[in-house]
Every structure is written in structure tokens, then in C-alpha cells.
Amino acid sequence: FGSGHIDPNKANDPGLVYDITNDEYDAFSCGVGSPDVSQARCDELVVNGLSLEPADLNQPSISVSRLTSARTVTRRVTNVTDTAETYSAEIVLPSGIGVQVSPSSLTVGAGQTAEYDVTLTYLSGPLDIYRFGSLTWVSEDHAVRSVLSVQPLSISAPGEVFSFGGSGSVTFPVDFGYTGSYSPGVHGLQLPLVLDGFVDEDPNKSFSFRTTNGVTAHLIDVPAGQAFLRFATFDELTDGDDDLDMFVYYCPDGINCSKIGQSGEATSREQVDILLPGEGTYVVFIHGFETDNVAGGPGSFYTLLGWxxxxxxxxxxMTATGPTFVTAGTTQDVTVDWSGLAPDTIYLGGISHNTPEGLVSITVINIGN
Structure with missing residues (x-):
């Protein structure tokens, strides 16, 4: 239920609201890696001063999932009453997290907008788990509450790094929230499994696990001990202007299956990632949501890649070099070098980030050539 049941009477007179624009939603979608707009539009939003950081979306809830030292987020509120009001900040602290609100008091005229900053600082306690609290703006007539959700991390590293070439080097930053030993591990680089297929257009435009209508299935066995698994299709690897979707099921015993991922973008550029996949059979369904015509009717030839x-x-x-000892609140560089890659394909590998507690996260290394 999130923050609780809706109270219609209070919702009719909230005091303050968190206004938001379509541009801000677009910037958010760019930041989470599943943009509703083109990359050029994402770049334009940044030039126009919008943040792509998901935590900066102007919504009442304040969530920071990758805190390694301190982080400040900004919110703006609009007074939707017909009189000016003065609000004071009341805070319920998340365990082990410092919270500073600036300013701590807001006077907002009728129909006017005010901004405030919230700085979250990791102080103590276990890393890599969420802590919760709240911030409530209280006036004489209203109380406007925001949930605080914070996850202090031992390591915050990029999810994926892209580069190009048969040989080369790339460097990326890693933020550390602990003090102690660190080692970057090398995994890969691996060539893709390449599977060619054909799928009819589904006239119903509705995927079902139990039908072959507009669906083509690929059964793929994955061995034990894998760190990462990806299935992907690309627009340039279909025969035309098609909208193909992907559904991935895990069938550990070859009989009982459960859906573990899907991708349904407006094109045929689909991707499903699985961290620490289990051993067994995976079924990748390619769904012909909308295709152009080929000989015999609507359908699409495509190529499915798997790594x-x-x-x-x-x-x-591939090799990786980085620090061997790190200090909380610092940022250090990890450098990846590779060589001997074949042309006209995409290699995938990973750099694992290892603390004295073990593997914490993996940065995927994506090298086109």
C-alpha cells in the first residue's frame, strides 16, 4: 500500500503538491535506461538543465538507492490553497542516516512554488540494505508527508560500460562506501550465441505462453556457475520495419517454467538481463507484435543473440586494474584493457567488484568490433 490508503477528503485539500512536467518524466526514462524518447532528445534535456538521475524526479517520495557518502536531492512544491502558508520540516530519521533539510521552513504564497534540498548522509550500520524514514512539511492546516528510502552501498559502479575495437582500453569510476581491501575480477569476454529465426505476425497482438500464434520459441541450456546472462535482438538484425517483443522463461527441470523477464519496446530492440542465472533450460519467445510483409504474408526474419x-x-x-585498498566516501578508477577480438560482432564480459565480504556487483563490459 506504499504510504497507506488514499484519504479522498485530504486529497481534495493537500496544501502542497509536487508538480511535474512531461519533460521531467522523459528525463527520468532516459536516466533509468529505458527512454521513451530518442538519445538526441535525452541529450537535449540535459542541455536544458534537467537531471537524468532517477532520484531527482520531482515526486513526493524521496529514494536514493546508491548512497556511498552523501547525496543531495531537490524538490519543489506548489501551494494549491488560496492563502499563504508557512510549513516546518519534521523528520523521522532512517536508521544510521543523517538528514538535513534546507531551508527547514517554507513560506509559500497562494499558487506559488518553493524549492527545498534534502541531504542524506550515511553515518553507521549495515551496508547494502534499505532504511526508511519520512519528511513531513507541517503547517497550521496541513501535513504533507514524503517517504524517505535510502540504501547505503559498499560499492556504486556503472551497470554497463560500452566501447569499440579489436583492442583498446576504457576507464570508469567506482564510488566506495566502506574502508578495506578491494579487487576487480575479470569475467569474459565472450562471443554471442547466434540464433536465426522467423516469426509470423500475431493478429491478436497478445502474447501467450501456450500458443504458437505469432510466437517462435528458442530453448537454450545454461550451465552452472554463470554470473550473467543476456538475450537481445536488434532492429538492424531483422529484415525490415518490425516490432518484435521478447519473453524469457526459466525451466530448471525442462517441464515447469516461470517467467523471469520480458522486453516490449516499440521497435525490435529488445533485451533481457539475468544476474546470477540458475542452471538449466531457458526458453526465449520472440513475439511478432507487428511486422511488415514478407513472402507469404506478415512476418519477420530475425537474429537472436545470447551471452x-x-x-x-x-x-x-581482458584485464582489469584498480585499487587494492579503498576508503569510504572516495571515488577510484578501474581500467579495463582488451585485445584479440574478432571483427563484426559484439563481445560481452564483466568486471566484478569484490570486497572482504565477497562479490558485491558486476559492471557489464560491452565491446563492439
Whole structure:
């Protein structure tokens, strides 16, 4: 239920609201990696001063999922009453997290808008788990509450790094929230599994696990000990202007299956990622949501690519160098070098981030050539 049941009477007179624009929603979608707009539009939003950081979306809830030292987020509120009001900030602290609100008091005229900053600082307690609190703006007649959701991390690293070339080097920053030893592990680089297929257009435009109408299935066995698994299709690897979707099921015993991922973008550029996949059979369904015509009627030829790399899987074509000891609140660089890659394909691998507690996260390394 989130923050609780809706109270219609209070919702009719909230005091303050968190206004938001379509541009801000677009910027949010760019920041979470599933943009509703083009990359050029994402770049334009940044030039226009909008943040792509998901935590900066102007909504009442304040959530920071990757805190390694301190982070400040900004919110703006609009007074929707017909009189000016003065609000004071009341805070319920998340365990082990410092919260500073600036200003701590807001006077907002009727129909006017005010901004405030919230700075969240990790102080103590276990890392890599969420803590919760609240911020409530209280006036004589209204109380406007926001949930605070904070996850202090031991390591915050990019989810994926892209580069190009048969040999090369790339460097990326890693933020550290602990003090101690650190080691970057190498996994891959691996060539893709390449599966060609054809799918009819589904006239009903509705995927079902139990039908072959507009659906083509690929059964793929994944060995034990894998760190990462990806299935992907690309617009340029279909025969035309098609909208193909992807549904992925895990069938560990080959009989009982459960859906573990799907991708339904407006094109045929689909991707499903699985971290630490289980051993067994995976079924990748390609759904012909909308296709152009080929000989015999609507349908599409396509190529499905699949990659996996193991927890113990150094292929000898990539190295990683980074710090061996880190300090909380600092940022250090990790450098990845690769060589000997074949042309006209995409290699995938990973750099694992390891603390004294073990593997914390993986940065996927994506090298086109």
C-alpha cells in the first residue's frame, strides 16, 4: 500500500503538491535506461538543465538507492490553497542516516512554488540494505508527508560500460562506501550465441505462453556457475520495419517454467538481463507484435543473440586494474584493457567488484568490433 490508503477528503485539500512536467518524466526514462524518447532528445534535456538521475524526479517520495557518502536531492512544491502558508520540516530519521533539510521552513504564497534540498548522509550500520524514514512539511492546516528510502552501498559502479575495437582500453569510476581491501575480477569476454529465426505476425497482438500464434520459441541450456546472462535482438538484425517483443522463461527441470523477464519496446530492440542465472533450460519467445510483409504474408526474419559469462571465466582477452585498498566516501578508477577480438560482432564480459565480504556487483563490459 506504499504510504497507506488514499484519504479522498485530504486529497481534495493537500496544501502542497509536487508538480511535474512531461519533460521531467522523459528525463527520468532516459536516466533509468529505458527512454521513451530518442538519445538526441535525452541529450537535449540535459542541455536544458534537467537531471537524468532517477532520484531527482520531482515526486513526493524521496529514494536514493546508491548512497556511498552523501547525496543531495531537490524538490519543489506548489501551494494549491488560496492563502499563504508557512510549513516546518519534521523528520523521522532512517536508521544510521543523517538528514538535513534546507531551508527547514517554507513560506509559500497562494499558487506559488518553493524549492527545498534534502541531504542524506550515511553515518553507521549495515551496508547494502534499505532504511526508511519520512519528511513531513507541517503547517497550521496541513501535513504533507514524503517517504524517505535510502540504501547505503559498499560499492556504486556503472551497470554497463560500452566501447569499440579489436583492442583498446576504457576507464570508469567506482564510488566506495566502506574502508578495506578491494579487487576487480575479470569475467569474459565472450562471443554471442547466434540464433536465426522467423516469426509470423500475431493478429491478436497478445502474447501467450501456450500458443504458437505469432510466437517462435528458442530453448537454450545454461550451465552452472554463470554470473550473467543476456538475450537481445536488434532492429538492424531483422529484415525490415518490425516490432518484435521478447519473453524469457526459466525451466530448471525442462517441464515447469516461470517467467523471469520480458522486453516490449516499440521497435525490435529488445533485451533481457539475468544476474546470477540458475542452471538449466531457458526458453526465449520472440513475439511478432507487428511486422511488415514478407513472402507469404506478415512476418519477420530475425537474429537472436545470447551471452553468458561465468563466475570463474577469464578468457584471457581482458584485464582489469584498480585499487587494492579503498576508503569510504572516495571515488577510484578501474581500467579495463582488451585485445584479440574478432571483427563484426559484439563481445560481452564483466568486471566484478569484490570486497572482504565477497562479490558485491558486476559492471557489464560491452565491446563492439
Amino acid at each position: 553468458s559469462f561465468g563466475l570463474q571465466d577469464d578468457q584471457g582477452n
